[in-house]
Amino acid sequence: MRLMNPAAAILAAVLVVLPCHASESALIQADIVLHSDRTVVLDAERVGKRAVAVGERGAVFVSQDGGASWHSRRVRSTRTLTSVVALDESNWIAAGHGGVLFRSVDGGESWDALDVDAGPDPFIGLTAVDDKTILAYGAFGMLLRSSDAGRSWSRARVIDDDFDRHINRVIVLANKDLLLLGESGTIARSSDAGETFTPLESPYGGSFFGGLQTSSGSLVIFGMRGQAYRSEDQGQTWQKVPMTSETPFFGGTSLGDGTILLTGHAGWIARSRDDARSFTLEKVGGKGIAGVFERPDRALVTFGAQGLHPFPPLGQ
Numbered sequence: 001m002r003l004m005n006p007a008a009a010i011l012a013a014v015l016v017v018l019p020c021h022a023s024e025s026a027l028i029q030a031d032i033v034l035h036s037d038r039t040v041v042l043d044a045e046r047v048g049k050r051a052v053a054v055g056e057r058g059a060v061f062v063s064q065d066g067g068a069s070w071h072s073r074r075v076r077s078t079r080t081l082t083s084v085v086a087l088d089e090s091n092w093i094a095a096g097h098g099g100v101l102f103r104s105v106d107g108g109e110s111w112d113a114l115d116v117d118a119g120p121d122p123f124i125g126l127t128a129v130d131d132k133t134i135l136a137y138g139a140f141g142m143l144l145r146s147s148d149a150g151r152s153w154s155r156a157r158v159i160d161d162d163f164d165r166h167i168n169r170v171i172v173l174a175n176k177d178l179l180l181l182g183e184s185g186t187i188a189r190s191s192d193a194g195e196t197f198t199p200l201e202s203p204y205g206g207s208f209f210g211g212l213q214t215s216s217g218s219l220v221i222f223g224m225r226g227q228a229y230r231s232e233d234q235g236q237t238w239q240k241v242p243m244t245s246e247t248p249f250f251g252g253t254s255l256g257d258g259t260i261l262l263t264g265h266a267g268w269i270a271r272s273r274d275d276a277r278s279f280t281l282e283k284v285g286g287k288g289i290a291g292v293f294e295r296p297d298r299a300l301v302t303f304g305a306q307g308l309h310p311f312p313p314l315g316q
Contacts, residue, residue: 036061036070040080041303042290047086049296052108053303054081054094061308062108066296070308075102075111084108085126085134093150095123095136103150116144116153127170129178129193137167137180145194159188159197169210170194174217179235181208181221189235203229203238212252214260220276222249222262230276243270245281251291256298263289263302284312 034057041061044053051063053070058081060073075081081096092104094111099118102111116136124138136144136153141163145156158167158180166183173179178190178197185202204227211221219235222228226246229238249264260279262270267285269292272278287305294300300311 032057034059034061034072034074035307036072037307037309039307040305041308042081043083044291044293044301044303044308045084045086046293046295047089050086050089050107051293052084052086052092052094052104053308054084054096055303056080058096060084060094060108060111067293067301067308068295068297068299073109073111075100076113077102082122082124082138083126085128087128087131087134087149091149093126093128093134093136095126095138097122099123099142101136101150101153114150114153117155118142118144124167125169127172127178127194129172129176133193135170135178135194137170139166140164141167143167143194156194157196159199166207168208168223171211171213173213173219173234177234179211179219179221181211181223183207187221187235200235203240209248209250210252212254212260214254214275215258216275218275220252220260222252224248226264228262228270228276228279241276241279243279243281250288250304253292253294255294255300261292263291263304
């Protein structure tokens with residue numbers, strides 16, 4: 001179950017001020033114990049009963065019971081980690097500020113730094129295309145591709161040589177195509193596992209932070225100022241989804257019962273039970289929510305500026 005990660009460059013500024021210094025050594029491990037319920041968490045993913053979450057100051061939290069309880073781990077960096085992705089329950093990749101990438105082969109318990117030519121710019125997201133192919137992407141059009149489960153990485157071209165927009169999310173569609181979403185209304189599609197991308201016409205000029213495919217196959221994309229759009233023809237045309245708030249949406253997920261949740265600034269949640277044709281907004285807290293995921297028992301967990309917390313049922 002893949003969760004939609006926030007755009008680190010925007011979300012971090014909205015949730016909390018997170019420092020990122022290009023001169024900071026990537027191989028420093030802090031001794032401070034971090035707590036899952038009071039550390040900024042920017043991404044989380046669950047595979048089976050194992051879940052891994054990442055966030056500020058190199059924080060890693062691991063759960064062996066699907067997200068009911070957590071223990072703290074750290075990477076050898078104090079930089080903020082913005083994204084985590086699993087290839088299976090054992091093999092994970094994490095990415096963050098300063099172009100850092102880490103790999104775990106023991107379910108997130110320990111991490112090795114990867115030697116990549118990413119420069120000082122932050123990674124914003126990671127996408128596992130299949131069990132070997134991974135994309136790492138971020139600021140100013142940066143896109144790296146691995147075809148050996150994260151052991152080695154190479155730069156990839158996005159749209160054209162002059163593309164320099166932030167890439168906020170790449171999602172894998174049911175037919176294995178990829179949909180890339182980013183700054184300045186960027187939407188692009190790949191049919192070759194991310195080797196090339198073709199731009200699509202965009203309905204909006206602002207940033208898209210994420211997207212998902214519903215159980216019916218429709219596409220939903222969302223981002224700044226409460227903007228959300230839906231497509232029933234694989235992104236060729238888009239229809240605006242009405243929202244009653246201009247709060248930005250950072251993450252989204254489709255639950256097992258077909259409910260779609262979008263998570264946003266200042267504790268706002270948008271819920272749809274009609275395949276994303278309409279949403280009901282509800283405020284469930286005061287701090288930004290980066291995302292939400294479903295535990296094996298169908299209970300929900302939120303993550304964001306408030307850390308990792310059980311999610312109260314909507315409407316209560």
